[in-house]
Every structure is written in structure tokens, then in C-alpha cells.
Amino acid sequence: MAEVTVKELADTVGRPVETLLAQMGEAGLNHKKATDAVSDSEKQQLLAHLKRAHGEQAGEPRKITLQRKTVSTLKTSAATGGRAKTVNVEVRKTRTYVKRSVLEEQEDKVREAEEAKRLEAEAAVRQAEEAKQAAIDAEKRAAEDARVAAAEEEARKAAEEARKQLGNEPKDSRKLSVPKVDVKRLETPEEKARREEEAAKARAADEVRKRQEDVVRREAEEKAREKTLEQAQKIAAELAVRKEDGTAAAPTDAPLARGLVGVAYEDSFAREDREIKRGGGTNARGGKKGPKKREEQAFRQTPRTLTSALSKKHGFEKPVEKQVYEVAIGENIVVSDLAQKMARKSRDVIRVLMKMGEMVNESQSIDQATAALVVEEMGHTAVFVSDNALEDSLMDSIVDHGDDAPRAPVVTIMGHVDHGKTSLLDAIRRAKVAAGEVGGITQHIGAYHVETPRGMVTFLDTPGHAAFTAMRSRGAKATDIVILVVAADDGVMPQTAEAIDHARAANVPLIVAINKMDKESADPDRVQNELSAKGVVPEDWGGDTQIVKLSAHSGDGIDNLLDAILLQAEVLELRASTKGAAQGVVIESRIDKGRGAVATLLVQKGTLKKGDLVLAGTMYGRARALTDENGKLVKAVGPSMPVEILGLPEAPGAGDEFLVVADERKAREVAEFRLARDRQVRMDMQQAMKLENVFANMGKKEAASVNIVLKADVRGSLEALTAALHDLGTDEVVVKIVSSGVGAIAESDVTLAESTGSVVLGFNVRADNGARAKCQNDGIDLRYYSIIYELLDDVKAAMSGLLSPERRENIVGMAEVREVFHSSKFGHAAGCMVLEGSLFRNKPIRVLREDVVVFQGELESLRRYKDDVPEVRHGMECGLAVRGYKDIQAGDKIEVYEIQIIKRSL
Numbered sequence: 025m026a027e028v029t030v031k032e033l034a035d036t037v038g039r040p041v042e043t044l045l046a047q048m049g050e051a052g053l054n055h056k057k058a059t060d061a062v063s064d065s066e067k068q069q070l071l072a073h074l075k076r077a078h079g080e081q082a083g084e085p086r087k088i089t090l091q092r093k094t095v096s097t098l099k100t101s102a103a104t105g106g107r108a109k110t111v112n113v114e115v116r117k118t119r120t121y122v123k124r125s126v127l128e129e130q131e132d133k134v135r136e137a138e139e140a141k142r143l144e145a146e147a148a149v150r151q152a153e154e155a156k157q158a159a160i161d162a163e164k165r166a167a168e169d170a171r172v173a174a175a176e177e178e179a180r181k182a183a184e185e186a187r188k189q190l191g192n193e194p195k196d197s198r199k200l201s202v203p204k205v206d207v208k209r210l211e212t213p214e215e216k217a218r219r220e221e222e223a224a225k226a227r228a229a230d231e232v233r234k235r236q237e238d239v240v241r242r243e244a245e246e247k248a249r250e251k252t253l254e255q256a257q258k259i260a261a262e263l264a265v266r267k268e269d270g271t272a273a274a275p276t277d278a279p280l281a282r283g284l285v286g287v288a289y290e291d292s293f294a295r296e297d298r299e300i301k302r303g304g305g306t307n308a309r310g311g312k313k314g315p316k317k318r319e320e321q322a323f324r325q326t327p328r329t330l331t332s333a334l335s336k337k338h339g340f341e342k343p344v345e346k347q348v349y350e351v352a353i354g355e356n357i358v359v360s361d362l363a364q365k366m367a368r369k370s371r372d373v374i375r376v377l378m379k380m381g382e383m384v385n386e387s388q389s390i391d392q393a394t395a396a397l398v399v400e401e402m403g404h405t406a407v408f409v410s411d412n413a414l415e416d417s418l419m420d421s422i423v424d425h426g427d428d429a430p431r432a433p434v435v436t437i438m439g440h441v442d443h444g445k446t447s448l449l450d451a452i453r454r455a456k457v458a459a460g461e462v463g464g465i466t467q468h469i470g471a472y473h474v475e476t477p478r479g480m481v482t483f484l485d486t487p488g489h490a491a492f493t494a495m496r497s498r499g500a501k502a503t504d505i506v507i508l509v510v511a512a513d514d515g516v517m518p519q520t521a522e523a524i525d526h527a528r529a530a531n532v533p534l535i536v537a538i539n540k541m542d543k544e545s546a547d548p549d550r551v552q553n554e555l556s557a558k559g560v561v562p563e564d565w566g567g568d569t570q571i572v573k574l575s576a577h578s579g580d581g582i583d584n585l586l587d588a589i590l591l592q593a594e595v596l597e598l599r600a601s602t603k604g605a606a607q608g609v610v611i612e613s614r615i616d617k618g619r620g621a622v623a624t625l626l627v628q629k630g631t632l633k634k635g636d637l638v639l640a641g642t643m644y645g646r647a648r649a650l651t652d653e654n655g656k657l658v659k660a661v662g663p664s665m666p667v668e669i670l671g672l673p674e675a676p677g678a679g680d681e682f683l684v685v686a687d688e689r690k691a692r693e694v695a696e697f698r699l700a701r702d703r704q705v706r707m708d709m710q711q712a713m714k715l716e717n718v719f720a721n722m723g724k725k726e727a728a729s730v731n732i733v734l735k736a737d738v739r740g741s742l743e744a745l746t747a748a749l750h751d752l753g754t755d756e757v758v759v760k761i762v763s764s765g766v767g768a769i770a771e772s773d774v775t776l777a778e779s780t781g782s783v784v785l786g787f788n789v790r791a792d793n794g795a796r797a798k799c800q801n802d803g804i805d806l807r808y809y810s811i812i813y814e815l816l817d818d819v820k821a822a823m824s825g826l827l828s829p830e831r832r833e834n835i836v837g838m839a840e841v842r843e844v845f846h847s848s849k850f851g852h853a854a855g856c857m858v859l860e861g862s863l864f865r866n867k868p869i870r871v872l873r874e875d876v877v878v879f880q881g882e883l884e885s886l887r888r889y890k891d892d893v894p895e896v897r898h899g900m901e902c903g904l905a906v907r908g909y910k911d912i913q914a915g916d917k918i919e920v921y922e923i924q925i926i927k928r929s930l
């Protein structure tokens with residue numbers, strides 16, 4: 025570029041010369057005058073200095089956005105009769121200029137330089153080619169000139185010859201008009217033919233070469249494929265040999281192993297595709313992918329090579345050595361939990377259990393010993409742990425001071441209604457408790473301790489046996505001795521028999537008190553006979569039961585009874601420590617309006633003091649006040665003493681164990697733990713009580729027998745059933761009739777069934793409301809039968825574990841007969857109220873009188889007012905007639921049922 029003077033430059037940039045000179049001086053240039061020349065490089069130097077000086081390097085703006093706004097007006101012509109409108113139109117334009125960075129500029133410069141070089145090179149090549157072409161052209165032109173000169177010479181010679189022949193003076197040949205020969209090079213036909221021939225030859229050669237290349241390529245491909253096949257077959261053969269030798273696991277690429285390479289190919293492709301689609305293939309990079317992306321991947325061309333099980337081997341190595349786990353087992357463990365602890369499937373564990381003769385499903389629990397066998401069978405190590413670690417630690421924390429000392433026996437008095445339980449207790453206590461009772465019937469469970477001249481005895485006075493059994497069912501043994509009161513004039517009655525069953529089930533010694541001996545009608549021998557028939561054989565008759573004849577009225581024989589009690593207590597060697605934190609059992613509890621929860625506790629060990637923190641079952645609280653049975657406040661009570669306490673948040677259950685704890689936090693933890701455990705136990709019980717599970721439960725300690733509570737309509741059928749059921753027993757399985765009786769199924773029957781793990785079978789009898797509700801709540805299996813062999817078949821099936829489909833009766837409705845009237849059409853008709861469910865015209869019915877079946881058949885008619893109806897619902901009145909039954913009475917119940925066939929499973 026040309027140089028300029030300082031002045032010219034100053035003019036160009038619009039600056040005074042002096043300023044420019046000063047800036048040039050700062051830029052390190054030594055220009056002094058306006059006429060000094062400024063070269064291009066000096067200009068660049070000055071420019072660089074100025075940029076630096078203005079700090080443009082760092083914060084120089086890279087982007088400039090220009091906005092331009094133009095406003096114009098637009099006139100619209102009038103539409104239909106309207107006025108013309110002027111519309112302002114504003115146009116806004118935004119333009120962004122992005123300044124290229126210096127680097128970009130440098131890159132551009134480099135690129136430009138390279139481009140320039142490339143262009144130069146191209147130009148040079150072009151020039152060389154042009155020069156070459158020019159040389160060729162020049163040569164051609166020279167040759168042409170030579171040819172033209174030769175032709176002219178020839179023409180001149182020909183003209184000369186002609187002139188000679190004509191005798192004319194020779195003239196300058198150049199002045200002769202000689203026809204001008206066209207000097208343009210024309211291709212001769214020969215040349216054209218040769219050129220075409222050469223082109224054809226070239227094409228043919230090209231064709232041949234292409235074909236040869238094709239053949240060579242195909243041959244190469246064929247060879248490559250053959251080689252691949254060969255390799256694949258070799259791998260397959262090797263794998264097959266290894267499999268035969270047993271030196272390697274069977275290859276998972278089965279088609280490949282069989283030499284079916286094509287199939288293996290396809291399989292591997294399909295697998296690969298599947299994996300890609302799953303997102304787990306070799307191309308998957310992990311992380312979340314949208315469905316579209318996955319789809320794209322699924323179709324992406326992937327390098328497909330022959331894959332085998334070995335080539336696709338996962339990075340994770342399956343452990344070759346078997347893992348041996350330490351399996352922690354509590355007192356019971358659910359099968360699925362056990363399987364999980366061994367990292368096995370539930371069905372594997374069930375299989376092992378079946379081999380051991382245990383039929384369980386995965387949700388059932390098995391005991392510690394059985395679980396340990398399974399664990400060892402499966403090659404692991406069993407570690408026993410206590411389920412009740414929390415409770416254990418709590419118990420450990422209780423310091424047991426003092427040695428055991430003899431303690432008073434705790435006695436429960438049982439017997440049939442009005443046989444004189446309360447009178448007897450009264451006689452013993454010398455207090456007229458019976459006189460103060462409403463209607464003379466004991467209203468609540470009481471506990472009393474009596475100081476007799478021969479020692480202290482604690483009595484539990486219970487109305488029936490519910491509390492006793494409830495306590496037993498919770499595993500608490502509060503009673504040491506049962507006194508069975510039998511009226512000498514009445515003999516063994518249903519509740520007497522029940523009491524015997526309960527005492528036996530609880531394994532508590534029995535002392536029989538034959539009461540009312542003062543009565544003339546007293547017949548103690550008959551009573552003893554009847555007792556013997558029940559398996560209670562008096563000592564006098566060679567048995568082991570003490571029998572005391574007495575009169576609560578006269579007091580005769582009371583001392584003998586106390587003697588018998590204390591003798592029995594001695595035999596039992598009853599002892600307990602009197603010091604340390606108290607432990608015991610809840611006898612009874614209630615909510616008192618003024619005082620809150622009131623619980624009667626029986627201290628069994630240690631001493632209970634006022635202010636102690638009492639943990640009873642699932643609740644805890646401080647014993648605010650201790651009251652004895654006479655309502656007197658006491659400060660402390662020792663073993664075998666009953667006491668009423670206030671201070672618990674709610675009424676605990678009868679039979680709940682209690683203990684005094686020092687640490688409130690621990691009390692809370694244990695209370696919560698017990699709540700959860702009770703829930704589980706309830707669920708397990710519900711399972712175990714089902715007749716279907718009887719067989720499954722066999723082999724466990726308590727289930728080598730089928731336990732039954734049996735109630736029947738009449739003594740005859742009861743005896744027949746009892747005998748038949750006993751006959752079903754084998755060496756391995758026995759039928760144990762825990763209790764049997766005549767009449768409706770009562771709540772106490774269900775309680776007994778609950779505590780003994782029995783099923784309740786009713787033969788032509790029904791459960792009363794309380795019993796039915798209890799069965800439902802506690803999951804006790806309650807079944808009704810009206811055909812003996814059906815009952816026997818079910819029990820037999822339960823014993824053998826081969827349960828045929830169950831024919832279960834569902835009671836769908838119940839109505840009470842309110843009034844009976846005569847109908848000319850139907851004879852005796854009954855006006856009824858539907859109490860439960862619905863009555864159906866076409867379903868089978870039974871007539872019940874005091875919950876005992878008196879007739880079984882079907883309805884003759886079912887009417888609402890005057891209309892025949894197929895169904896009458898709960899809460900409605902209806903009229904009905906029973907086909908073939910005339911003896912219908914007011915108060916009878918009509919039960920409608922249906923038969924349901926249920927497939928059973930163990």
C-alpha cells in the first residue's frame with residue numbers, strides 16, 4: 025500500500041495534525057512533521073495503541089442492537105358508505121450486529137491467507153496449463169503455416185506450369201489470383217473412424233475391467249463369509265465339547281451351540297434390538313431417555329457382529345461359590361420372610377417344608393425350631409434371636425430382690441348358676457356379699473383375699489368362665505386351684521361340665537365342693553357318679569380329685585374345704601419373692617365415670633406401691649391410688665394379693681400381664697411393641713382357627729389333634745357325634761372334643777375354642793348373637809351341620825388334609841315370628857319381622873326355637889300384604905307359611921340359607 029503523510033492521515037481521520045502527532049508519539053512512532061510519511065505497518069501500530077488506550081480489548085461490546093421505528097400513515101377507502109379511515113402504521117425493526125472477536129478475525133485472516141495461497145496456486149497451475157496450451161497452439165500454428173506455405177508453393181508451381189503451357193509471361197505468383205485453400209484442419213474419415221474405434225475399445229476395456237472387479241469383490245465376500253461361518257462352527261463345536269466334558273456351563277446361546285449359525289445370528293440381533301429398546305444395550309449410555317430418542321436408537325444401525333453368550337458376557341460375575349447366610353430367626357417367622365433372608369424364593373422354602381411334612385403357605389408363620397431345620401437344610405446358618413428382645417431387656421432391668429417366700433394360693437370358684445358360689449365365698453369370708461348383690465347374682469368379677477385361721481387364700485369370684493378363659497388364652501395363669509361348686513340336689517349341669525373343661529384345658533387342679541348338703545334332697549353320691557362320668561373321679565373312689573361336702577348355709581364342711589385348698593397349695597409349692605418391682609396379672613378392669621380406668625390387679629411377684637409406673641398389656645401409667653377389696657386405701661401390696669388401681673389411661677384387658685417399670689421411655693417402647701405384636705398374633709390366630717388349616721398345623725406342638733367345641737340340639741345326637749368323632753382318631757391324629765354340650769352356642773363356648781385353638785361345630789343349633797359376633801371378631805371357625813355324616817366328613821377331611829370342595833351354608837336372612845294366625849289357604853301362617861338379611865321365597869329354610877333347629881324345609885308362600893313376593897328385606901314385615909310344618913309358634917325364628925360350594929386350599 026502506498027504511504028501517506030501525517031497530514032493526509034490527519035485529514036482522513038478528521039483529527040488535527042498536532043493531536044495525531046502526539047498520539048503517534050505515544051504509540052512509539054517518531055514522526056515529527058506533517059509531511060513525514062506514514063507506512064501501513066505504522067498505521068497498524070498507531071491503531072493498536074489507540075485501541076489499547078481506549079480499553080476496547082476487555083470490555084469491548086460484542087453485540088449492538090439497533091432499533092428503528094418508522095411511522096407511516098395508511099389511508100383506507102370507505103367500505104360501504106362508511107368514512108375513509110387513516111391508519112397509522114408503525115414498523116419497528118430490530119437489527120443486531122455481532123462483533124466478531126479478534127480471534128475470529130485472526131482466523132479469518134489465516135483463512136483468507138490460505139484462500140489467497142490456494143488461489144495463487146490455482147492461478148499458477150492455470151497459467152502453466154495456459155502456457156502449455158499456448159505452446160501446443162503455437163506448434164500447431166507453425167505446422168499449419170508450414171502446411172499452408174507448402175500448399176501455396178504447390179499452387180504457385182501449378183500456376184507456373186499452366187502459364188508455361190499457355191506461353192504467357194510469368195507474373196508474380198503472388199499477384200495471381202489463386203484460389204485460397206481452406207487451412208482449417210479437417211478430420212479425415214479414416215481419422216474419425218480410428219477415433220471412434222479407439223473410443224469403443226476403451227469402453228469395452230472399461231466394461232471388462234468392471235466385470236473383473238465385480239468378480240474379485242464377490243469372491244472376497246464369499247471367502248469372508250465362509251471364514252466367519254467356519255469360525256462360528258468352531259466356537260460352537262468347542263462349546264459343545266466343553267459341555268460334554270462338563271468343564272463349562274451350558275452355553276446360553278443354544279442355537280449357536282447346535283451349529284445353527286443363522287439362528288444364532290437372528291437371535292443375537294433380536295436380543296441386541298431388545299436391549300437397545302430397553303435402553304440397556306451396548307449403545308445405551310444410561311440416564312433417562314425420552315421415548316422418541318429410544319425409538320431412534322432402536323432403529324439406529326448398529327454394527328452387527330456374531331454374538332455369543334461369551335461375547336455378551338456381563339461385567340458382573342455371578343458368585344461361583346454358594347453364599348452362606350446367617351439367618352436370624354425369632355420365635356416365629358413368616359415363610360416369605362424366611363425365604364427373603366436366605367435370598368431364595370418362597371416356593372423353594374415351601375418345597376423344603378413339604379418334604380418335612382409341613383403344609384404351609386408363604387404368608388403363614390412357622391416356629392423357630394422348624395425354621396432352623398429349613399435354614400440348615402438349605403445350607404445356611406440359623407441364629408436364634410428373641411422376638412421379645414425389648415421385653416426381655418425390660419425384664420432384665422427389673423431387679424429381683426429377696427428370696428422366694430411361700431405365697432397364698434389363688435382360687436377361682438366355678439359352677440352352675442345358683443349352685444351357691446357366692447354363698448360359699450360369703451361363708452368363707454364371713455361377710456354377707458350375696459345379700460348386697462342386685463337380684464342375688466354376681467355382677468362383676470371380684471377378687472378377695474381371706475385370712476383364715478389356717479392361712480391366707482385369695483379368691484377370684486367370676487360370673488361364668490369368660491374371664492378365666494380369657495386370661496388363659498392370653499397365656500396368663502392367674503389361678504392356682506379351681507373350686508367347682510355343685511349343688512348336691514341338682515347334680516352336674518351344663519355349666520358344671522363347662523367348668524370341668526376349662527379347668528382341664530388350663531391344667532389347673534380341681535377341688536369339688538358339693539354344696540347344699542343341708543338340703544333334704546341332697547344326693548352327693550349321684551353328684552359323684554355324674555362327676556365320674558365326666559372324668560372327675562373322687563379320691564375316695566381311687567381318683568385324684570378332692571371332694572368336700574359342705575353347706576354354705578350352715579357352714580358345715582367349710583373348714584374341710586379350706587384344709588383341702590391349703591393341702592393342694594402345699595402340693596403345688598407356691599412361692600414368690602416379696603421384694604422388688606411388682607409383676608402380676610389384670611383380673612378385671614372397667615371405666616368408672618368419676619375415676620377413669622379402674623383395674624383390679626393380682627400381684628404375683630414383688631410388691632406394688634403407690635406411685636409405681638405400671639405397664640399393663642399395651643398401656644402404662646402411674647398407680648395413683650391402691651384400694652383393697654373392701655375399698656380401703658393401701659400403700660403397698662405383696663404376692664397373691666388383689667388390688668384395685670387408678671392411673672392407667674384406659675381399661676386393660678382381663679388376663680393382661682402387668683409389671684412395674686422404672687423407665688417411662690422403655691414402658692412406652694414396650695407398649696407400642698406389644699400393640700404391633702398383638703395385631704400379628706390376632707392375624708395368625710385367625711388363620712390357625714380355620715378348619716382348613718387344621719391339617720397344615722399338624723406336626724406343630726399343639727396341633728397333633730383336631731380340637732373341637734361341639735354343641736348339639738339333643739343329648740342323643742351329641743353322644744352319637746362324640747362317639748363317632750372319637751372313632752375318627754388315628755395313631756397320628758386324634759380328635760379332641762374340648763367341650764361339648766346341648767343347646768345354643770354361647771359366647772363362653774367361643775372363648776373356650778379361642779383359648780384351645782378349636783373349631784366350633786353346631787349340630788342343629790346356632791350361635792347366639794354374642795357368640796356369633798365373637799366368632800367374627802376373633803376369626804373362630806364356626807360351622808353348622810344338620811347331617812351327622814357331613815360333620816364327620818369335614819372333620820375327617822381336615823384330619824387327612826384332603827379337603828373336598830366345601831359345601832358351606834351361608835345364612836342369608838333371619839326373621840322372627842311375631843304372630844301366628846290361621847289361613848284358610850295355607851293353614852298356619854306366620855306374621856314375621858325380618859331381623860337380618862332378606863327372606864327369599866325360593867331358598868331353603870329352617871325353623872329355630874330358642875336357637876335350636878326344629879324344622880328344615882322350604883316356604884309355602886311369602887307375602888307382603890296381599891302380594892306374593894320373591895324377597896322381603898331387612899326391617900320389613902311379611903307373612904309366610906312353611907310347607908309341611910304346622911307347629912309354628914310366636915318367637916320362633918325363620919332362617920333362610922343357601923349352599924355355597926367353595927374350593928378349598930391348604
Ligand SMILES: Nc1nc2c(ncn2[C@@H]2O[C@H](COP(=O)(O)OP(=O)(O)OP(=O)(O)O)[C@@H](O)[C@H]2O)c(=O)[nH]1
Pocket residue numbers: 439440441442443444445446447448458464465466487539540541542543574575576577578
Ligand atoms: N339350702 C341351701 N341353700 C343354699 C346354699 N348355698 C346357697 N344356697 C342358695 O342358693 C341360691 C343361690 O346362691 P348363690 O350363692 O347366689 O349362687 P351363685 O352360684 O353364686 O349364683 P350366681 O351368682 O347367679 O352365679 C341362694 O338362694 C342361696 O340362698 C346352701 O348351702 N344350702
